[in-house]
Amino acid sequence: MKTYQCDIVVVGAGPGGSMAAKFCAQGGLDTILIEKKAEIGAPLRCAEGVSKKWLAEVGIEPDPTWIRGDMKGAIIKSPQGTEFRLDESKAGSEVGYVLERHLFDKALARDAAEAGAKIMLRTSATGVIRGADGNVCGIRGRSMGEEIEIRAKAVVAADGYESQVGRWAGIDTTLKLSDIDSCIQYRMCNIDVEPDFCEFVIGSVAPGGYVWIFPKGKGIANVGIGVMGSKCSKGADAKYYLDKFIAEDPRLSKGQCLEIMGGFVSTCPGLDCAVDDNVILVGDAARIIDPITGGGICHACRTGMYAGKVLTECAKKNDFSKDALMPYEKMWRDKMEDKLFRNWMAKEKLATLDDEVIDSIIKMIKGSDIKEVNVYNLLKVIKQRYPQVVEGFEDLI
Numbered sequence: 447m448k449t450y451q452c453d454i455v456v457v458g459a460g461p462g463g464s465m466a467a468k469f470c471a472q473g474g475l476d477t478i479l480i481e482k483k484a485e486i487g488a489p490l491r492c493a494e495g496v497s498k499k500w501l502a503e504v505g506i507e508p509d510p511t512w513i514r515g516d517m518k519g520a521i522i523k524s525p526q527g528t529e530f531r532l533d534e535s536k537a538g539s540e541v542g543y544v545l546e547r548h549l550f551d552k553a554l555a556r557d558a559a560e561a562g563a564k565i566m567l568r569t570s571a572t573g574v575i576r577g578a579d580g581n582v583c584g585i586r587g588r589s590m591g592e593e594i595e596i597r598a599k600a601v602v603a604a605d606g607y608e609s610q611v612g613r614w615a616g617i618d619t620t621l622k623l624s625d626i627d628s629c630i631q632y633r634m635c636n637i638d639v640e641p642d643f644c645e646f647v648i649g650s651v652a653p654g655g656y657v658w659i660f661p662k663g664k665g666i667a668n669v670g671i672g673v674m675g676s677k678c679s680k681g682a683d684a685k686y687y688l689d690k691f692i693a694e695d696p697r698l699s700k701g702q703c704l705e706i707m708g709g710f711v712s713t714c715p716g717l718d719c720a721v722d723d724n725v726i727l728v729g730d731a732a733r734i735i736d737p738i739t740g741g742g743i744c745h746a747c748r749t750g751m752y753a754g755k756v757l758t759e760c761a762k763k764n765d766f767s768k769d770a771l772m773p774y775e776k777m778w779r780d781k782m783e784d785k786l787f788r789n790w791m792a793k794e795k796l797a798t799l800d801d802e803v804i805d806s807i808i809k810m811i812k813g814s815d816i817k818e819v820n821v822y823n824l825l826k827v828i829k830q831r832y833p834q835v836v837e838g839f840e841d842l843i
């Protein structure tokens with residue numbers, strides 16, 4: 447069996463893993479980034495929508511190679527058809543680019559490689575290795591069909607929603623059914639949607655979640671749905687709701703599918719603790735993803751960067767214990783914990799509202815003088831008329 451030795455092994459070359467690898471390598475750490483697939487960023491499992499504001503914060507320069515569309519704004523719709531239309535000046539924090547995600551992920555991996563990380567494709571982690579003290583000291587895996595070991599001072603689990611590394615390391619990553627959205631998306635062509643507005647439809651069309659239409663130009667769009675796991679029943683799953691929505695929307699009903707993909711997103715407010723001795727979980731593996739929008743690219747990039755910075759500091763003292771890694775916990779919690787919790791509560795409440803209430807909330811928001819639309823400001827407006835919707839987390843609004 448071939449054995450590799452490094453400072454840090456990062457499992458998963460999604461945005462979280464590539465950012466972690468880049469910042470570890472920039473910090474002078476000998477870093478190996480492994481990815482089980484043969485191609486980074488493919489197959490697609492994403493609606494490809496991101497806001498713009500966080501990119502500078504994590505040092506990512508917008509690049510036309512991975513920007514498919516620069517959105518002018520967003521439309522939020524009720525099942526009754528009431529529309530709240532936001533231009534970019536108002537929708538800035540929630541809407542921005544529609545990506546070519548496969549190119550975006552590759553660009554981040556390239557940045558990691560440029561910083562000095564070694565990338566190994568078709569290399570799956572299959573377990574963790576523990577040292578004599580019982581602590582994790584690397585991973586076992588299969589690379590190009592061969593058994594391997596990668597011994598490291600710390601392991602970054604960036605292995606996404608299905609993360610196993612955290613579980614192997616003894617961290618509880620289980621989710622309640624109501625904290626899972628089951629998603630399906632069609633890349634549709636021959637449809638008639640606005641070319642530079644992202645559309646979100648909430649209510650009974652997508653119980654506990656929403657339908658999205660994210661344009662990709664030339665009559666093409668990602669048309670998808672997320673449905674709360676606890677609201678899926680036999681015969682009425684995400685596909686059932688999406689097909690029904692498409693059939694009833696004359697802009698989409700004559701469309702054709704170029705690509706189908708399914709996946710899951712977690713909609714909880716993050717793990718209780720995303721570190722242990724010699725192990726850090728980032729992005730979806732740490733369940734750090736916006737519970738209301740299901741947007742996780744930005745969270746993965748941020749947490750990957752934080753992990754890389756903290757590991758660089760740990761290396762200076764050669765201490766990768768849980769205590770030494772706790773600054774990572776503080777960093778992501780300081781930045782995101784309140785928002786994740788607030789949006790998780792909002793998601794729970796929204797899932798209980800019927801279409802009439804949703805329709806009147808959208809009408810009310812339309813009539814408000816909201817300056818910038820983000821989940822926080824929307825909840826502030828909702829709080830005035832529908833205090834029951836924000837019951838239990840009013841202090842965070």
Ligand SMILES: Cc1cc2nc3c(=O)[nH]c(=O)nc-3n(C[C@H](O)[C@H](O)[C@H](O)COP(=O)(O)OP(=O)(O)OC[C@H]3O[C@@H](n4cnc5c(N)ncnc54)[C@H](O)[C@@H]3O)c2cc1C
Binds near residue numbers: 459487
């Ligand atoms: C249907 C859908 C639509 C979405 N739409 C959006 C959106 O529009 N905007 C947004 O911001 N977010 C969206 N998300 C969420 C977003 O895709 C994730 O939050 C983001 O990809 C998380 O990045 P990550 O690096 O943590 O994990 P991932 O991007 O999932 O990367 C994990 C990587 O680890 C690899 N891996 C897994 N196990 C192993 C192993 N054992 N060994 C080696 N490699 C392994 C995987 O192959 C994968 O490449 C969507 C998710 C879904 C499912």
